[in-house]
Amino acid sequence: MRLQKTTPKKLIYLLIGLLFLSCNESEKDTTPWVSLFDGQTLDEWTQIGGKANYKVRDGAIVGSTVRNTPNSFLTTDKMYGDFILELDYLVDSTMNSGIQIRSNSYPHYMDGRVHGYQIEIDPSDRAWSAGIYDEARRGWLYNLEGKPEAQKAFKQNDWNHYRIEAIGDTLKTWINGIPAAHLIDDKTASGFMALQVHSIGKEQKEGTEIIWKNIKILTDSLSKYSMNTPLKPLITKNYVAVDEVKKGWKMLWDGETTQGWRGARLDGFPSNGWEISEGVLTVLSSGGEESAAGGDIVTTDAYGDFELKVDFKITEGANSGIKYYVDPELNKGPGSSIGLEYQILDDARHPDAKLGNHEGSRTLASLYDLIKADSNKPVNPIGEWNTAHIISENNHVEHWLNGMKVLDYERGSGAYRKLVSESKYVKWPNFGEAEKGVILLQDHGDRVSFKNIKIRPITKN
Template identity: 80%
Template structure:
């Protein structure tokens, strides 16, 4: 028998052994698992009634007809983190990963809202894009990132990496850089696995499966990755869906374009400051219009929706007025119009004053109608969002996603309120078809940003 060794075969054998012994670099990241593979300990389902089960150490979400979006949410809240997970989704489904999301009684009766990292197996291919669930809609779609769109694997496992650090959110799909968003709307919230609602002819019982769900919350700068993707910056800018719905920026975040002093042809030379995308009325000791004075839009508006982010300082007083007429009340003081009150209710004496009890508190219709006392106000130094809707005489004031009052302009009830107030001296007060939008200088430091309006055309 020939026992002579073939040197070529021996070389190939050694080469094969070398490669088989070569190991992948060890991941020394101190990951923490969010799912134990056996139970939903640490998780709670919110929203709709989709089925969530556990199979093979994975979370399985199954669609159910005629139920809202469903969310399996972490009980723990997370601010800054790096999250990785794998998922396998039915080709007909739409889903997502919620991050920094919340559910509050005051916000749409507890509706889950916040950033969603999209899972989109459709031809649109926006997987790993960033959507703002139950708020602004699309913030970072994948329209300008074809490489990320091609990275999704149909009918196979996909891997996501999500970094949320400070005001920056970055995503990767199968190690391909996808989204890069700079947005400071929400700094903390739960993580959730979404099963999207289905209606009509959509097939019930389709599945999405998640596994290897792990998170890192410490030493993030050490493990954070850079990305070549240019960031989308949302401050003082419209989202994709907002633009489609007819919203327009009322302030560009950089200049005084579109605004003037309420008693001036141009913007005040003092009393107001623009810095880092924030418009601030400076303190002048609490004397109304003592420095720069109120500012108004150069354009007039009829029916509209208006949204403004505002931040107050301790003891501050200000307001957002609408249907303002700058041609009346020629004397000193603010121009006259309906006012969405901005106030530090805890410290300013006006909170206990007013023609009607509580009608000078934050988000009230100043001196006429008190806002819901159960409203949610963010603490001093944090941003709040005012939302005013005026259509066909019906007006609503919203604060941080909660409707706090509504009334009918020109109704008998409205006219009675006016007749009992200081506004009685101005005929047909607040009933103009059009007017300016006004930001008030009441002598206290108050800041504004993300000022946007959607004019409503008559049907």
């Protein structure tokens, strides 16, 4: 057998070929991705919201616009908490769209409207693709203003690639390999994914398309695969989002100091009984006695018409409250200052839930001792955060809990005054009818925590 002589030139080609194969092997993605789309059907996906068209074409999901319908969402049937998601999309230059993550749809919330984090798809001149928007809640949380590299990374009329990491309270995004957003926010821990087809106006063309493909996810060993980002995180705890600022919201507590607050019967803030730690304001336990430790705290400013939001977290058997239209001068005796009260209570364990002249009127989110909150109210478990929302305008008052309106009433109406006459407040003339009053957080001797305390003063026309 005669061996063929290998020339130096052939040897060089052989070495180059081996090097090429070696590089290909080393660059092969061994990440254990799981596909969210089988490339053939929309099995394990469900459409919510509008009537946009979704179909499968050439191994991709195609969404197309339909006139006279709200935003449409093709949602995963499965819920996800922590994950790393990657996908590719091709969007028409005239469209607005997004990828929903940790999103939900509840009957009590805007009649089932999809809400939650949206990773924006924005082919407009604004170029905020891969920014983070809070759909049907707070609006923009992290836009791409001042981030030209990320803005320029979007490819018009071409495929774009997103990487999205949601691990704990940290959300990070990349567009075509360029870091785009870094957000610290703990509003929602889990939910579905969704592909949005935005509603269109009269001037926009019906049938405009957005296409998604290569949709894959990781849910295990995330620390091993998570990527670092050079972007400074935007922390939303005790923070007013840009769209909230435009609507007139401001922080009522700054998350760090006692500025703007004092003891209800003190010139300054209580020296004991309250704690500020890591952006959380907590009234400490003192055995359940009302205003016996640090006492109630009130705002230094008074408010007339307003909208108030407060996140609160209770412990087992706890009792507290958020009072409004409070006049600290009314009650100089023992106990709490007097005002209308959004009740905070562990309904299952505190005896107050079964007390009161009006049945159920001392339960969570009720107008204390006057009006019972809706029995179907959505309540998060002990140790988790809930959101109280109070709106008072032109004497019409609403109590909301976790996005659901649980009661409303008219201050000063005949029905309201009748309820007062049958309650513990009957001894206070014109109770709850003051034009202005301070906001109060109650010390009822149980450990209760507060954060994200925001107010929107409403100016009368």
